[in-house]
Amino acid sequence: MTTTFARPRFGLLAAAGTWLLAFALAAPTQLVAADAARTPTVIKSPFGQMPDGTVVDLYTLTNSHGLEVKVMTYGATVTSVKTPDRDGRLANITLYLDTFDDYLRGHPLFGSVVGRYANRIGGAKISIDGVDYPLSPNAGKNHIHGGRDGFQKKVWDAQPSLRDAAAGVEMTLLSPDGDEGYPGALQVKLRYELSDENELKIEYTATPDKPTVVNLTNHAYWNLSGAGSGDILGHLLTLHAGAYLATDDQKVPTGEIRNVQDTLMDFTTPHAMRARIEQVEGQNYDHCYVLDKRPGESLVLAARVVDPASGRGMDVWTTKPGVQFFTARFLNERWQAGGRPYGPYHGFCLETQHFPDAPNKPHFPSSVLRPGQTYHHVTVHKFSVRP
Numbered sequence: 001m002t003t004t005f006a007r008p009r010f011g012l013l014a015a016a017g018t019w020l021l022a023f024a025l026a027a028p029t030q031l032v033a034a035d036a037a038r039t040p041t042v043i044k045s046p047f048g049q050m051p052d053g054t055v056v057d058l059y060t061l062t063n064s065h066g067l068e069v070k071v072m073t074y075g076a077t078v079t080s081v082k083t084p085d086r087d088g089r090l091a092n093i094t095l096y097l098d099t100f101d102d103y104l105r106g107h108p109l110f111g112s113v114v115g116r117y118a119n120r121i122g123g124a125k126i127s128i129d130g131v132d133y134p135l136s137p138n139a140g141k142n143h144i145h146g147g148r149d150g151f152q153k154k155v156w157d158a159q160p161s162l163r164d165a166a167a168g169v170e171m172t173l174l175s176p177d178g179d180e181g182y183p184g185a186l187q188v189k190l191r192y193e194l195s196d197e198n199e200l201k202i203e204y205t206a207t208p209d210k211p212t213v214v215n216l217t218n219h220a221y222w223n224l225s226g227a228g229s230g231d232i233l234g235h236l237l238t239l240h241a242g243a244y245l246a247t248d249d250q251k252v253p254t255g256e257i258r259n260v261q262d263t264l265m266d267f268t269t270p271h272a273m274r275a276r277i278e279q280v281e282g283q284n285y286d287h288c289y290v291l292d293k294r295p296g297e298s299l300v301l302a303a304r305v306v307d308p309a310s311g312r313g314m315d316v317w318t319t320k321p322g323v324q325f326f327t328a329r330f331l332n333e334r335w336q337a338g339g340r341p342y343g344p345y346h347g348f349c350l351e352t353q354h355f356p357d358a359p360n361k362p363h364f365p366s367s368v369l370r371p372g373q374t375y376h377h378v379t380v381h382k383f384s385v386r387p
Contacts, residue, residue: 038064040167042160048100049071054155056100061167061194069194074103075152076171076190078111078220081200083383086311091226093312095347096337107335109219112152113190114145116175116182119215119324119356122252125358128183128211128368135181142250149178168193184210196385206375214375215354215369219346221328224307224314228340232348233274238304240266241289245355253357257290273327273348284329288322288356299378303350315382318352321365325350352379
């Protein structure tokens with residue numbers, strides 16, 4: 001059964017002849033017409049079933065300009081983000097799989113929310129208030145993305161949401177005390193919201209009943225030319241980050257924060273992702289960048305990506321101190337969609353987050369969350385097009 005939730009039409013939002021200005025890079029580039037007959041909607045439909053019979057639903061969010069986002073309740077996973085190119089052709093610009101069974105067979109976190117702690121924790125252990133907590137090791141001797149059965153493998157509760165000029169879905173998950181070794185029960189709330197400003201906002205909140213650590217992110221792989229269209233090495237990337245975290249050979253931070261100036265890591269001005277990648281260790285970017293945030297700043301511009309081939313652009317804003325830039329050299333034909341196999345560099349990730357291994361690096365911003373405190377994290381993806 002498919003259920004549609006539509007927002008009442010208001011003249012200001014749906015007036016005939018309304019135009020919205022889209023931005024890419026630093027200057028206005030193209031006008032995108034709003035459809036007077038279309039209003040923000042949320043459609044709920046069944047997508048699959050877990051082995052125990054739990055139903056997995058798919059929520060389709062659409063704004064008045066025809067942008068579309070699909071999110072399933074398994075892993076709170078984004079399965080589709082459709083935006084137009086310079087000629088108005090829509091394409092899904094996030095990597096996905098065709099069926100729920102494909103997801104259930106395993107995938108490299110395409111569009112999933114990861115937690116309780118995104119990225120790596122060295123030695124698969126943390127210490128809070130002098131008490132050691134061993135975590136499940138799932139990356140050699142280390143812990144990554146919340147463990148073997150992290151949030152990406154849970155079925156979230158969900159409800160449609162329509163507010164202001166945005167279509168949304170609100171999701172909740174209870175992570176029990178001891179989940180993958182983490183102390184305390186954690187109540188997590190997540191909201192995806194697609195606005196008429198062509199922004200996908202992801203807002204996370206979480207509250208614990210014991211001191212714990214929390215670091216949530218979405219692990220979407222982006223390809224602004226369209227999923228399955230080829231590699232992303234021609235995409236132009238700007239990162240508002242003057243430093244990055246040095247790591248050991250297991251990609252666990254050493255604690256050193258390095259300046260990017262005059263290095264292969266420097267994206268403070270636009271560079272094609274391919275420009276220096278052959279000189280990077282492993283010919284693959286997989287690095288956490290330290291964002292340029294001034295004291296008191298909350299939501300800041302972390303990254304800007306432009307695809308010259310399609311004209312599509314994406315800005316990423318976040319309240320977190322870091323962003324993991326990943327170029328996915330490991331992708332191969334094991335995963336495919338629409339009859340098109342994926343290959344090396346067919347997607348890139350910009351995972352906004354706390355610093356990896358922060359629980360074991362006292363000089364990093366703290367990721368400890370205590371009873372009475374609320375974890376709050378906002379990331380916004382702003383989509384645009386240029387001639």
